[in-house]
Amino acid sequence: MIRLICQTKLTCIIARTSFLQCGFSSKAVCLTQQSRNHFDSPALDFDSYEYAKILQDCIENGEPRRGMGLHCEILKRGGCLDLFANNILLNMYVKLELLSDAHSLFEDMPELNTISFVTLIQGLLESQRFVEGINLFVRLHREGRELNGFVFTTLLKLLVRMGCAQLGWNLHASIYKLGHDANAFVATALIDAYSICGHIDIARHVFDSIIFKDMVSWTGMITCYAENDCFEDALELFYQMRMVGFKPNNFTFASVLKACLGLEALNTGQSIHAFVIKSQYEEDQFVGLALLDLYTKSGDIVDACRVFEEMPKTDVVPWSFMIARYAQKDQCDEAIGLFLQMRQALVSPNQFTCASVLQACATIENLFLGKQIHSHIIKVCLDSNVFVSNALMDVYAKCGEIDNSMKLFVESPNINNVTWNTMIVGYVQLGDGEKALTLFSSMLRFQVPATEVTYSSALRACASISALELGLQIHSLIVKTIYDKDIAVANAMIDMYSKCGGIRDARLVFDKLFERDEVSWNAMISGYSMHGLGVEALKVFEMMQKTRCKPNKLTFVGVLSACSNAGLLEQGQAYFNSMTQDYSIEPCIEHYTCMVGLFGRLGHLDKAMKLIEEIPFEPSVMVWRALLGACVIHNDVELGRKAAEQVLEMEPQDDATHVLLSNLYANAKRWNNVAFVRKSMKKKGVKKEPGLSWIENQGMVHYFSVGDNSHSDMKLIRGMLEWLNIKTWKAGYVPNCDAVLLQVEDDEKERLLWLHSERLALAFGLIRTTSGSPIRIIKNLRICIDCHAAIKSISKIVKRDIVVRDINRFHNFHDGICSCGDCW
DNA sequence: ATAGGGTTAG
Numbered sequence: 001m002i003r004l005i006c007q008t009k010l011t012c013i014i015a016r017t018s019f020l021q022c023g024f025s026s027k028a029v030c031l032t033q034q035s036r037n038h039f040d041s042p043a044l045d046f047d048s049y050e051y052a053k054i055l056q057d058c059i060e061n062g063e064p065r066r067g068m069g070l071h072c073e074i075l076k077r078g079g080c081l082d083l084f085a086n087n088i089l090l091n092m093y094v095k096l097e098l099l100s101d102a103h104s105l106f107e108d109m110p111e112l113n114t115i116s117f118v119t120l121i122q123g124l125l126e127s128q129r130f131v132e133g134i135n136l137f138v139r140l141h142r143e144g145r146e147l148n149g150f151v152f153t154t155l156l157k158l159l160v161r162m163g164c165a166q167l168g169w170n171l172h173a174s175i176y177k178l179g180h181d182a183n184a185f186v187a188t189a190l191i192d193a194y195s196i197c198g199h200i201d202i203a204r205h206v207f208d209s210i211i212f213k214d215m216v217s218w219t220g221m222i223t224c225y226a227e228n229d230c231f232e233d234a235l236e237l238f239y240q241m242r243m244v245g246f247k248p249n250n251f252t253f254a255s256v257l258k259a260c261l262g263l264e265a266l267n268t269g270q271s272i273h274a275f276v277i278k279s280q281y282e283e284d285q286f287v288g289l290a291l292l293d294l295y296t297k298s299g300d301i302v303d304a305c306r307v308f309e310e311m312p313k314t315d316v317v318p319w320s321f322m323i324a325r326y327a328q329k330d331q332c333d334e335a336i337g338l339f340l341q342m343r344q345a346l347v348s349p350n351q352f353t354c355a356s357v358l359q360a361c362a363t364i365e366n367l368f369l370g371k372q373i374h375s376h377i378i379k380v381c382l383d384s385n386v387f388v389s390n391a392l393m394d395v396y397a398k399c400g401e402i403d404n405s406m407k408l409f410v411e412s413p414n415i416n417n418v419t420w421n422t423m424i425v426g427y428v429q430l431g432d433g434e435k436a437l438t439l440f441s442s443m444l445r446f447q448v449p450a451t452e453v454t455y456s457s458a459l460r461a462c463a464s465i466s467a468l469e470l471g472l473q474i475h476s477l478i479v480k481t482i483y484d485k486d487i488a489v490a491n492a493m494i495d496m497y498s499k500c501g502g503i504r505d506a507r508l509v510f511d512k513l514f515e516r517d518e519v520s521w522n523a524m525i526s527g528y529s530m531h532g533l534g535v536e537a538l539k540v541f542e543m544m545q546k547t548r549c550k551p552n553k554l555t556f557v558g559v560l561s562a563c564s565n566a567g568l569l570e571q572g573q574a575y576f577n578s579m580t581q582d583y584s585i586e587p588c589i590e591h592y593t594c595m596v597g598l599f600g601r602l603g604h605l606d607k608a609m610k611l612i613e614e615i616p617f618e619p620s621v622m623v624w625r626a627l628l629g630a631c632v633i634h635n636d637v638e639l640g641r642k643a644a645e646q647v648l649e650m651e652p653q654d655d656a657t658h659v660l661l662s663n664l665y666a667n668a669k670r671w672n673n674v675a676f677v678r679k680s681m682k683k684k685g686v687k688k689e690p691g692l693s694w695i696e697n698q699g700m701v702h703y704f705s706v707g708d709n710s711h712s713d714m715k716l717i718r719g720m721l722e723w724l725n726i727k728t729w730k731a732g733y734v735p736n737c738d739a740v741l742l743q744v745e746d747d748e749k750e751r752l753l754w755l756h757s758e759r760l761a762l763a764f765g766l767i768r769t770t771s772g773s774p775i776r777i778i779k780n781l782r783i784c785i786d787c788h789a790a791i792k793s794i795s796k797i798v799k800r801d802i803v804v805r806d807i808n809r810f811h812n813f814h815d816g817i818c819s820c821g822d823c824w
Numbered sequence: 825a826t827a828g829g830g831t832t833a834g
Binding site: 056 | 825826827828829830831832833834
């Protein structure tokens with residue numbers, strides 16, 4: 001250490017020069033101040049170069065305040081810095097992001113050069129003040145300053161950051177003319193601009209013209225290939241780069257790993273991983289994320305977890321990444337667990353973390369955690385983020401609190417088309433097709449761009465309320481968009497047409513499909529099944545087996561229900577066995593339910609009961625309800641009562657079961673039992689869901705309930721019913737008064753039968769539609785047995801096709817016959 | 825002597 005026993009000014013200057021050279025600028029300043037006090041001589045002031053050195057030192061040591069203090073002192077002393085020192089000072093302000101200071105210094109500088117301009121442009125670029133940056137370049141150009149490579153690299157970066165990478169093309173000619181294209185820095189910036197525009201070949205041309213390629217330019221070209229899906233080229237170039245002797249860095253590794261992911265080359269990725277470890281980049285965040293991306297997308301969760309464990313986790317990004325991946329892969333418990341771990345590690349979640357963990361909450365319907373996160377979101381003001389608020393709406397919708405979703409939807413400051421979709425999907429899943437369609441039409445009115453999600457959900461809504469006319473309108477909208485070719489939309493369309501009674505149109509859409517996935521096949525099979533067209537359903541299933549699409553659980557639900565709805569016993573049994581033997585699909589409760597229904601409706605109640613006993617797990621209400629339905633058809637009171645007891649033990653409030661049981665007793669004329677069931681319903685507070693039938697006419701839906709007087713056309717409807725009563729009676733139809741479960745006189749029962757909701761809807765349809773056209777009615781419950789008989793007769797009398805969709809399936813009445821074959 | 829190039833999650 002040199003101590004301050006300064007005898008002369010000369011020794012002082014020598015000492016501080018040594019300090020400066022060794023990087024101890026603060027000591028040099030200190031020494032100077034002391035000696036200045038001692039000798040009181042201006043000769044001891046720093047010169048411009050020395051000031052520059054000190055400022056540089058301040059920047060490098062991260063001591064901005066000292067640098068600023070020095071600048072103040074220089075100004076106070078009336079000192080003057082030269083261009084070189086001023087440029088360093090300018091750079092200091094830029095690095096400190098003190099743009100206004102940098103700007104005023106720039107304007108005050110007596111002399112400027114290209115370096116001054118480039119430095120300030122760089123500062124403007126970093127603080128997103130792009131237009132000012134461009135203006136400064138224009139000034140530089142106009143003043144005829146030197147256009148060196150630095151100018152072009154900075155300018156190219158500016159354009160890329162502005163999102164105007166394609167303008168880089170305009171600079172290329174000047175760059176070429178001035179010979180800067182051989183410069184690795186300029187060329188790499190050009191490669192990046194071309195990469196963003198997808199001009200891979202030009203980028204490669206630029207790369208090839210670099211005389212001295214460095215590691216960054218190799219990496220830039222590799223990244224260009226990786227970003228533009230030329231994964232093989234990326235790996236090939238990586239290989240060449242190593243041959244030439246360059247060591248990859250973290251950027252290189254990140255891009256090469258992306259290429260491995262693109263090629264689904266897990267093995268290559270693993271060897272790159274080993275290379276990463278050898279090069280000691282395993283703690284780098286970008287490399288780590290690329291590895292996580294590769295492993296999670298390849299389904300290698302063990303290696304993904306290992307990489308994650310090794311990564312430094314002070315930053316929110318790796319946490320968010322893993323939580324998002326878990327949530328996307330429906331591993332919601334893992335996502336939530338990781339979120340809790342992250343909180344324990346005192347890392348605070350950002351908008352991405354919140355959106356992902358909320359997605360997980362929505363999937364597993366964890367409203368409790370969802371609400372906790374909601375309050376956190378409000379606390380940290382993330383609720384204005386559209387991704388976060390969309391995810392929140394989804395949580396409330398999936399957890400059955402759609403009113404809360406609606407509240408958020410109305411109040412959110414930022415919404416987009418995904419927000420609309422979330423709400424529409426929410427209502428569709430809740431079964432409220434009308435609300436979903438109302439939202440859909442508002443969305444169109446507000447000109448919010450619809451997506452495949454919008455269209456498929458709107459079609460699902462139509463399917464749920466059987467709104468064929470609306471469905472047709474939406475179809476014609478879709479034809480005008482690019483979503484015409486979307487498979488999910490087409491599948492929803494197949495479903496819509498079949499659920500709205502247009503099974504032929506469903507088939508038409510199905511036949512026109514360019515490619516079909518499992519969902520398409522399943523939709524077509526269940527469509528035929530609903531219409532009782534079992535043979536057609538099985539034909540489609542046979543077709544499916546000839547394709548690469550593998551039948552899944554749902555396919556067999558469709559196939560077996562088709563057999564059940566069409567009463568195809570042998571085929572049903574064969575497919576049930578084949579499912580386990582040939583496809584290794586374990587039968588689940590839905591499959592058993594179909595089989596019980598199949599045995600049951602054909603009168604093999606013993607076989608149905610035997611199958612139930614063979615179920616290797618606890619049979620659900622669905623199975624027992626199917627058995628009960630069969631017992632009602634075949635008047636097996638004892639077994640029916642047993643089935644009903646099972647259902648009511650699990651779901652004491654189930655109204656449909658009470659009604660079926662009461663029907664069963666009424667068929668057997670056991671009025672005491674009927675009364676008992678009624679009484680117990682009253683005691684338990686069980687209310688029969690009111691029967692409702694509806695019919696669509698000229699875009700309007702008309703609803704009818706039993707004995708409904710409210711419709712404006714009621715006089716005409718009454719007249720029509722009176723006429724039908726006489727006509728059907730003459731045609732041999734005898735009212736089945738057992739279908740009326742009240743203990744009243746038969747005259748009264750007959751009168752009540754003619755007021756059933758499906759008949760009111762039918763009469764309205766006959767009045768308001770052109771003769772000969774088909775009539776479509778939807779009912780929210782099972783069609784009544786007597787209405788079924790009456791409508792068969794009516795279809796012959798009025799020579800009309802009448803389609804009734806009840807809760808289970810379609811009944812297609814034509815010339816006195818129903819497609820269900822009287823078994824449903 | 826002072827200015828410049830390439831990546832991240834929903």
